[in-house]
Amino acid sequence: MVMRVRFEQVDAKEKEQALIRAVEKTADIMNAMDLLENGSGGVTVTKDRNTYFCKLTQIYYIESVDKHTYLYTKGDCYESRERLYELEEKLGLYYVRISKSMIVNLRKIQNVSAEPGGRMVAVLLNGERVIISRSYVKEIKRRLGIQ
């Protein structure tokens, strides 16, 4: 794939964005989008005393329980030494706080449904359900570019 790339400098972090104009969404373009949206990083995690490197794109959601931080992928659960707020800083645009103790990867949400009281239930691609607290809905809308 050969594509002309143009760089344009902006004066603020919030103004940063990448626009890809292409005929179709190829694997290369998907990889480029993934890199731009999520960075190239990952998180060092442990499971059964073994250490693994978990790519950010594999994460479904992250939960903090009794000062322990757990990362959930499609079918596994790992523990991280990092605190939730520390992970929050290194995650990309689509990893968003949905309650005091949870961060979800928006790209892994199948759908959301509003419940009486203002909170929402998100059904993830693996069928799990997580609760989005009322006070975090506004930030989700902002991240998704909804006015």
Added chain:
Amino acid sequence: MNAAKKLFVQSMIISTSILFLNGINAVIQHFAGNDIVLQWYHPISIVLTGVLCALPTLLLLDWEQWDRKALWGRVALHCLALYAAVAGAGWLFKWYTDAEGLISVSVIFFVIYAFVWLSSHWLDKQDEKKINHALDAIRDEE
């Protein structure tokens, strides 16, 4: 948002709503030939009622800690607490003087309470549609 700010915002919303409804009622009464005269304590009673109604909202509707089973129980308790605050303030500040007046205040209260819940839920459903539409564009393929 901290508790003091939440209390202030809630109080202002409720007080403004009561003032708005009283304003509408005053206009209707005026054209029906019955002008309403406010007493010196009426404006401050509206503010105090706003604070009284905001307190149960903060204490009972802590959105972070709700579980689904407790939802309707808490809503019923919240509704009754607000009703007690409005009916109590109405009695204290002489918004009504007889049973007929209390019934009118009660009917208006429950209609407004149901309207607020239904309209809030409708707005949440609009957000749901917008969010689901936006998620369609970014969802990973598994």
